Amino acid sequence: MPVILGLYSRSISVPVPIGTILISLTEILILPLIAGQLTRIYIEKSVEA
Secondary structure (H helix, E strand, O other): OHHHHHHHHHHOOOOOOHHHHHHHHHHHHHHHHHHHHHHHHHHHHHHHO
8 A cells, every 4th residue: 555655646746835834834843942942031030030
Protein backbone atom coordinates (compact mmCIF):
# COMPACT_ATOMS: atom_id res chain seq x y z
CA MET A 1 0.00 0.00 0.00
CA PRO A 2 2.74 2.60 0.80
CA VAL A 3 4.36 1.88 -2.59
CA ILE A 4 1.10 2.62 -4.39
CA LEU A 5 0.61 5.84 -2.42
CA GLY A 6 4.20 6.88 -3.14
CA LEU A 7 3.77 6.39 -6.87
CA TYR A 8 0.41 8.17 -6.80
CA SER A 9 1.77 11.15 -4.87
CA ARG A 10 4.59 11.63 -7.39
CA SER A 11 2.12 12.04 -10.24
CA ILE A 12 -0.11 14.59 -8.49
CA SER A 13 0.78 18.07 -7.33
CA VAL A 14 -1.43 20.22 -5.13
CA PRO A 15 -0.58 23.91 -5.04
CA VAL A 16 -0.35 25.29 -1.50
CA PRO A 17 0.29 29.01 -1.16
CA ILE A 18 3.38 29.83 0.92
CA GLY A 19 1.38 32.54 2.70
CA THR A 20 -1.02 29.95 4.08
CA ILE A 21 1.87 27.88 5.42
CA LEU A 22 3.51 30.92 7.05
CA ILE A 23 0.27 32.01 8.71
CA SER A 24 -0.30 28.50 10.06
CA LEU A 25 3.25 28.30 11.42
CA THR A 26 2.87 31.70 13.06
CA GLU A 27 -0.41 30.77 14.73
CA ILE A 28 0.70 27.33 15.87
CA LEU A 29 4.38 27.83 16.79
CA ILE A 30 5.47 31.44 17.07
CA LEU A 31 2.57 33.04 18.97
CA PRO A 32 2.55 30.40 21.76
CA LEU A 33 6.35 30.71 22.02
CA ILE A 34 6.11 34.48 22.47
CA ALA A 35 3.24 34.14 24.95
CA GLY A 36 5.24 31.61 26.97
CA GLN A 37 8.32 33.84 27.07
CA LEU A 38 6.27 36.85 28.17
CA THR A 39 4.59 34.77 30.88
CA ARG A 40 7.98 33.51 32.09
CA ILE A 41 9.37 37.06 32.26
CA TYR A 42 6.27 38.28 34.13
CA ILE A 43 6.45 35.45 36.67
CA GLU A 44 10.20 35.92 37.22
CA LYS A 45 9.72 39.65 37.86
CA SER A 46 6.80 39.09 40.22
CA VAL A 47 8.77 36.52 42.26
CA GLU A 48 11.77 38.85 42.57
CA ALA A 49 9.67 41.76 43.85
